[in-house]
Amino acid sequence: IALSAGNRSTSVDLSMNIPPLLGSAPFAQGMEAGFQHVGQQLGQGELMSYHVGAGTREDRAAAVQWLAPMLGTVGTDQVVICPGAQTALCALILARTQPGELIAAEQLTYPGLLAAARVLQRGVVPVAMDAEGMLPEALEEACQLRRPRLLYLVPTIQNPTTATMSAQRRQALLAVAKRHDLTVIEDDPYWLLAGDAAPPLAAHRDAGCPVYYISTLSKCLAPGLRTAYLVVPAGEPMEPVLDALRAIALMPTQSMVAVASQWIRSGQAQDMVQRFQQELRERQAIAARYLPTRAQAHPAGLHVWLPLPPRLDQYRLIQAAQEQGLGIASSDAFSVEEPPPGNAIRLSLGGAVDQGALAGALAKLNEILSEAPEARHNAIV
Ligand SMILES: Cc1ncc(COP(=O)(O)O)c(C=O)c1O
Numbered sequence: 001i002a003l004s005a006g007n008r009s010t011s012v013d014l015s016m017n018i019p020p021l022l023g024s025a026p027f028a029q030g031m032e033a034g035f036q037h038v039g040q041q042l043g044q045g046e047l048m049s050y051h052v053g054a055g056t057r058e059d060r061a062a063a064v065q066w067l068a069p070m071l072g073t074v075g076t077d078q079v080v081i082c083p084g085a086q087t088a089l090c091a092l093i094l095a096r097t098q099p100g101e102l103i104a105a106e107q108l109t110y111p112g113l114l115a116a117a118r119v120l121q122r123g124v125v126p127v128a129m130d131a132e133g134m135l136p137e138a139l140e141e142a143c144q145l146r147r148p149r150l151l152y153l154v155p156t157i158q159n160p161t162t163a164t165m166s167a168q169r170r171q172a173l174l175a176v177a178k179r180h181d182l183t184v185i186e187d188d189p190y191w192l193l194a195g196d197a198a199p200p201l202a203a204h205r206d207a208g209c210p211v212y213y214i215s216t217l218s219k220c221l222a223p224g225l226r227t228a229y230l231v232v233p234a235g236e237p238m239e240p241v242l243d244a245l246r247a248i249a250l251m252p253t254q255s256m257v258a259v260a261s262q263w264i265r266s267g268q269a270q271d272m273v274q275r276f277q278q279e280l281r282e283r284q285a286i287a288a289r290y291l292p293t294r295a296q297a298h299p300a301g302l303h304v305w306l307p308l309p310p311r312l313d314q315y316r317l318i319q320a321a322q323e324q325g326l327g328i329a330s331s332d333a334f335s336v337e338e339p340p341p342g343n344a345i346r347l348s349l350g351g352a353v354d355q356g357a358l359a360g361a362l363a364k365l366n367e368i369l370s371e372a373p374e375a376r377h378n379a380i381v
Helices: 025-040 057-071 083-094 111-119 137-145 168-181 239-249 252-264 268-290 314-323 353-372
Strands: 080-081 102-106 123-127 150-151 181-185 211-216 228-231 303-307 344-347
Touching: 025 252, 025 268, 057 080, 057 137, 057 228, 057 252, 080 083, 083 111, 083 150, 083 181, 083 211, 083 228, 083 239, 102 111, 102 137, 111 123, 123 137, 137 168, 150 168, 150 303, 252 268, 268 353, 314 344, 314 353
Parallel strands: 102 123, 102 150, 150 181, 181 211
Antiparallel strands: 080 228, 211 228, 303 344
């Protein structure tokens, strides 16, 4: 079995949320066609120069086309081309908060937010969640007690729990955000894959609070494109975000952004999303066959969240899986609090090279789970 990325020691790596089929022939052909198109522009010299600012008119127009299913009509001048969602997230934290200020997030959340907050010296306030994600009443309480400035949400196929918010939940959270003057960062990498999610919070033009929307291409197309689209809400200043981006990354890799734009303009990007969606549906069906029924997933999601029995030792489980060449992610990585609120693992289904490799890996995991070591308590005296 080929390694899914880099030179990791595991033979099937289900620890990283990457799209499936990155090594497939149709994907490689699509990349080649994109590079060929971009190569034709090399003679003009522009492509390999500095591109500081929000992005070229052509790239911002492609972004608007990509964003239309999520947000409807977006002004080209509201869009900033960023080198990935992680960079956009850091830029927003820098632009909208001061060191020491707080960010409210679900108690289990995307580890990149935790890393950014730690490095930038902002605190994260954990907010309780249920099967739909963040609870509005828990956010209300957190606002009263801790006064966060930012609210970070992944409302569709949340990473890691796979929770997707109903339209009502989105509205209720917006109402709390408005009441407490919060700025919202809506990080939405999975909306197109889900295919059935309620409109993003940023699609509500009358939200009453600023909602910054981030749509990365990392999960629907490829992380190596390092292209994400940030939508700055109408009426909010662009300069602080651009200043922060300039300080962090100066600019995205223009050749990759140009490939992404070409894919979107030609319709290839949208075709690829459909292909990935179908593949993920089949992979999720395989996962449902091998994993216990308590596993949580969206039918077209990239990952599965598997709560473990409280007495099962997740570290020994992860170690046993590693010894069998299987990479999985521990719930600790996602937890705002110490200790984490529960015992669970996240399984990413895109990392296996094909469905056979995935089935083999999950069968192995199933076997390890059935023999899994329970935490032993020494006699208490
Ligand atoms: C919620 C969320 N945001 C951002 C990212 C990273 O995106 P990018 O590769 O564009 O930095 C991920 C990747 O797992 C994610 O799940």
